[in-house]
């Protein structure tokens with residue numbers, strides 16, 4: 015093989031390799047996108063099942079058990095939110111919890127004296 019042929023062949027190999035890398039990147043992005051779609055659909059399935067559970071539709075016993083667990087957690091959340099609200103109202107230091115620049119509901123940083131948390135949407139203390 016002539017030297018120039020060898021150089022051309024080498025150049026072609028390098029360019030093929032680069033194209034392969036680009037193609038691999040595109041495929042990885044597609045895989046990630048579709049994996050995210052699958053996760054979103056699984057969540058949607060969960061929401062549909064939980065809706066059916068709430069309206070008393072018969073479900074697979076395993077699904078019913080999981081829905082019951084969700085309800086238990088929701089009750090705990092509600093109870094803890096009530097407890098936190100009571101503490102917030104009884105503690106004079108936290109009359110305006112937003113004043114320290116942290117949302118008392120989600121813990122995110124917020125603008126001082128803002129009326130609502132931009133992260134969780136909770137109304138700040140009057």
Ligand SMILES: [Zn+2]
Nearest residue numbers: 117120131134
């Ligand atoms: Zn918040």
